[in-house]
Amino acid sequence: xxxxxxxxxxxxxxxxxxxxxxxxxxxxxxxxxxxxxxxxxxxxxxxxxxxxxxxxxxxxxxxxxxxxxxxxxxxxxxxxxxxxxxxxxxxxxxxxxxxxxxxxxxxxxxxxxx
Amino acid sequence: xxxxxxxxxxxxxxxxxxxxxxxxxxxxxxxxxxxxxxxxxxxxxxxxxxxxxxxxxxxxxxxxxxxxxxxxxxxxxxxxxxxxxxxxxxxxxxxxxxxxxxxxxxxxxxx
Numbered sequence: 001x002x003x004x005x006x007x008x009x010x011x012x013x014x015x016x017x018x019x020x021x022x023x024x025x026x027x028x029x030x031x032x033x034x035x036x037x038x039x040x041x042x043x044x045x046x047x048x049x050x051x052x053x054x055x056x057x058x059x060x061x062x063x064x065x066x067x068x069x070x071x072x073x074x075x076x077x078x079x080x081x082x083x084x085x086x087x088x089x090x091x092x093x094x095x096x097x098x099x100x101x102x103x104x105x106x107x108x109x110x111x112x113x114x
Numbered sequence: 115x116x117x118x119x120x121x122x123x124x125x126x127x128x129x130x131x132x133x134x135x136x137x138x139x140x141x142x143x144x145x146x147x148x149x150x151x152x153x154x155x156x157x158x159x160x161x162x163x164x165x166x167x168x169x170x171x172x173x174x175x176x177x178x179x180x181x182x183x184x185x186x187x188x189x190x191x192x193x194x195x196x197x198x199x200x201x202x203x204x205x206x207x208x209x210x211x212x213x214x215x216x217x218x219x220x221x222x223x224x225x
């Protein structure tokens with residue numbers, strides 16, 4: 001079974017530029033998550049999708065971050081404009097969505113904003 | 115509010131036993147997860163406790179006390195490859211698929 005795919009793996013941009021990350025979850029997984037993990041910290045949930053609907057985006061900085069899940073499968077996370085404090089690893093995870101079960105994480109995208 | 119506490123760093127010797135503690139205060143509870151994260155890699159699932167007691171899985175065991183808001187991960191017969199960060203995460207009952215992660219405990223195993 002293929003795992004969660006993410007691209008790109010690394011990205012370096014200057015502040016005020018825009019960037020987009022892509023995620024393809026495990027086939028059949030209804031729930032998709034985007035996390036931000038700053039160095040030395042645990043992952044922080046940015047947005048959670050159930051199929052193509054948003055379940056929780058309470059910690060998403062909506063003035064600069066946006067996300068969508070096309071047709072309930074792939075997802076993209078965008079930052080525009082980027083700030084220095086956005087430097088982090090952006091992790092995508094998926095789960096079957098039936099609760100109480102593990103989340104499967106992708107390899108992440110390491111973003112550096114200079 | 116949500117609060118999950120675990121030690122920042124721990125060290126241990128190869129072959130030894132180490133216990134990583136986690137305390138939590140959350141609005142809702144639907145299980146306690148432990149994840150392992152090697153440097154530069156994605157977190158991988160280790161264990162899940164929803165009822166009080168000890169769950170054993172090979173060299174790793176996880177314990178939960180819901181009344182005390184407390185869990186621990188026990189690693190036996192430590193190996194060098196166990197050097198990693200260990201993340202404690204709480205599943206929230208109002209949204210059973212949402213996890214709140216602690217900051218992680220970085221474990222270094224020395225020969």
